[in-house]
Amino acid sequence: MSKTSQAAGLHRASLAKLHELDAALELMYYGWRGMTLEADDYLAKQGLSRPHHRILYVVARRPDIAIGALIEVLGISKQALNRPLNLLLERKLLTSKRAPEQHRSKLLRLTAAGQRIEQRASDHERKVMRQAFERAGASGTAAWMAVMEAIADNN
Amino acid sequence: MSKTSQAAGLHRASLAKLHELDAALELMYYGWRGMTLEADDYLAKQGLSRPHHRILYVVARRPDIAIGALIEVLGISKQALNRPLNLLLERKLLTSKRAPEQHRSKLLRLTAAGQRIEQRASDHERKVMRQAFERAGASGTAAWMAVMEAIADNN
DNA sequence: GCTCTCATGTCAACTATGTTGACTTGAGAA
DNA sequence: TTCTCAAGTCAACATAGTTGACATGAGAGC
Numbered sequence: 001m002s003k004t005s006q007a008a009g010l011h012r013a014s015l016a017k018l019h020e021l022d023a024a025l026e027l028m029y030y031g032w033r034g035m036t037l038e039a040d041d042y043l044a045k046q047g048l049s050r051p052h053h054r055i056l057y058v059v060a061r062r063p064d065i066a067i068g069a070l071i072e073v074l075g076i077s078k079q080a081l082n083r084p085l086n087l088l089l090e091r092k093l094l095t096s097k098r099a100p101e102q103h104r105s106k107l108l109r110l111t112a113a114g115q116r117i118e119q120r121a122s123d124h125e126r127k128v129m130r131q132a133f134e135r136a137g138a139s140g141t142a143a144w145m146a147v148m149e150a151i152a153d154n155n
Numbered sequence: 156m157s158k159t160s161q162a163a164g165l166h167r168a169s170l171a172k173l174h175e176l177d178a179a180l181e182l183m184y185y186g187w188r189g190m191t192l193e194a195d196d197y198l199a200k201q202g203l204s205r206p207h208h209r210i211l212y213v214v215a216r217r218p219d220i221a222i223g224a225l226i227e228v229l230g231i232s233k234q235a236l237n238r239p240l241n242l243l244l245e246r247k248l249l250t251s252k253r254a255p256e257q258h259r260s261k262l263l264r265l266t267a268a269g270q271r272i273e274q275r276a277s278d279h280e281r282k283v284m285r286q287a288f289e290r291a292g293a294s295g296t297a298a299w300m301a302v303m304e305a306i307a308d309n310n
Numbered sequence: 311g312c313t314c315t316c317a318t319g320t321c322a323a324c325t326a327t328g329t330t331g332a333c334t335t336g337a338g339a340a
Numbered sequence: 341t342t343c344t345c346a347a348g349t350c351a352a353c354a355t356a357g358t359t360g361a362c363a364t365g366a367g368a369g370c
Contacts, residue, residue, distance in 0.1 A: 001226060004196040010263065012307060012308070013213075013218060013228040015213060015216035015217060015228075016216045016217065017216070018216060018234060019277070019281060021281040021284050021285060021288075022216070022277075022281075023300070024281075024284045024288070024300070025190075025212075025280050025281065025284065026299060027303035027304065027307055028190050028280075028284075028303070030188065030303075030307035030308075031183065031303045031306045031307045032187050033184060033307070034306045034307040034308065034309040035180075035183055036305055036308070039171045043230070043358060047236035049355080049356090050356095051355085051356070051357095057170075057180075058168075060173060061171045061172070061173060061177070062170060062171065062272075066317080066318095067317075067318065067319095068316095068317060068318080071170075073168040073170075076356085076357070076358095077317080077357075077359085078317095078319085079320085079321095079356050079357085079358075079359085080156065080317095080356065080358075082319075082320080083355090083356085084355095084356085091306060091344065098366095104316065104317050104318080104365085104367070105316095105317060105318080106317080106318070122174070122177075122180065124191075125180050125183075126174060126176040126177075126179075128306055128309045129176050129179045129180065129306065131184075131305065131309065132280075132302045132303075132305035132306045132309070133179070133302065135177075135301070135302075135305050136298060136301055136302045136305070139298070140298040140301060141175060141302070142302075143291060143294070143295040143299060144298060144299050144302040145178070145179070145182060145300035146287065146290070146291055146294060147287045147290075147291045147296070147299040148182035148183070148185075148186045148293060148299075149182065150286065150287035150290050150291070151186045151189045151190055151283055151284065152167060152182055152185035152188070152189040153167070153185075153189065153285045154188045154192070154193075154286065154287070155189075166315070186334075204326080204327090205327095206326090206327070206328095221346080221347095222346075222347065222348095223345095223346065223347080225351095231327090231329090232328075232329065232330080233317085233328070233347080233348085234328085234348095234349085234350095235327070235328050237348075237349080238327085239326095239327085253337095259336085259337060259346050259347080260345095260346060260347080261337070261346080261347070294325090295345065
C-alpha cells in the first residue's frame with residue numbers, strides 16, 4: 001500500500017533548470033507529495049488509501065449524497081467507485097440508506113468511525129498547509145490562493 | 156490511456172467547507188489537475204503518459220544519467236522503471252550507451268525526437284503556470300513559490 | 311396493471327502503474 | 341579467478357482505473 005521510508009526518502013532532487021518555469025513545475029510536484037505524504041501514511045496504517053480518502057472527504061462535506069452524484073464529483077466510473085466504496089461500507093466507515101421519499105437513490109453518510117478517519121487524514125494535510133501559511137503570512141497566503149485558483153481554473 | 160472529455164468535465168466541485176483550510180486542500184488537488192491536464196492529453200496522443208514524461212523530464216535535465224541514479228531521482232523500483240524506459244528506447248526517444256571509462260553503467264540521453272516531446276509536454280505545463288504568474292505579478296509569484304517550498308520541504 | 315426509465319449493482323476483461331523476490335549477465339576490481 | 345556491482349528479466353501480486361454487458365428494483369406514465 002505504501003512504503004514510508006522509500007517515499008519519504010524521495011527528497012527534492014536537484015535538476016538543472018532548462019527553463020525559468022521549471023522550478024514551478026517541480027514545486028507543484030513536490031508540493032503535492034509534501035502535502036499528501038503523512039496523510040497517505042496514516043491511511044495506509046488504516047488499510048486505506050487515497051481513493052478511500054477522497055470518498056470520505058466528499059461524503060463528509062455532502063452528507064446524504066447519492067452514489068450518482070458522488071461519481072460525478074469524483075470524476076470516476078461507477079465500477080471504479082465500487083470496490084473502495086464497498087470496502088468503506090464493510091468497514092462501517094460509511095452507511096447507505098434509501099431516501100424516505102426518493103427510494104431510487106441511496107444516500108451516503110459517514111459513521112462516527114468514518115468521520116474520525118476522514119478528519120485525521122485531512123488533518124495531516126491541513127497541518128502541512130497551516131505551517132506553510134503561517135510562515136507566509138496573510139498576504140502571502142492570499143497570493144498563493146490566487147495563483148492556485150488561476151492554475152486550477154485553467155481548463 | 157486518458158479520456159479528454161471525461162477528465163476535462165471534472166470541474167471544481169462545490170463542497171461545503173468543514174475547516175478553514177479545506178479550500179487550500181482542494182486548491183492543491185485541482186491545481187495539480189489543472190497544470191497536468193493538457194500535458195497528459197498531449198502525451199496520450201503520443202501514446203505516452205505521466206511516467207514517460209517524468210523520465211524524459213529528468214533525463215533532459217541530467218544528460219548521461221545512469222539508470223541507477225534515475226531510479227533514485229524518480230523514487231520508483233528498477234522493475235517499475237523497466238517498462239516505460241524500454242518503450243522510450245524502442246521509440247528512439249532515448250538512447251543508452253555504455254560510458255567510455257565506466258563500462259558498468261549505461262548513460263541515458265534524449266534523442267532529438269525525445270527532446271521535442273519532452274519540451275512540448277513541459278510547455279503545456281509551463282504555459283498554465285506562466286498565465287497564473289502573469290495575473291499574480293512578481294510579488295504574488297514570489298509568495299506562491301515561498302509557500303510551495305514550505306509545503307514541499309515539509310517531510 | 312404494464313411498460314419504460316433511471317439509479318444502482320455486478321460480472322468480465324482489460325490497461326497501467328506500481329510493488330517484492332529471485333535470478334542472470336557482463337564488466338571491473340581485488 | 342573470484343567477488344562485486346549495475347543492469348536486465350521473470351513471476352506474482354496489488355491497486356486504480358477503463359468499457360461493455362447485463363440484472364434488479366422502484367417510480368412514473370399510459
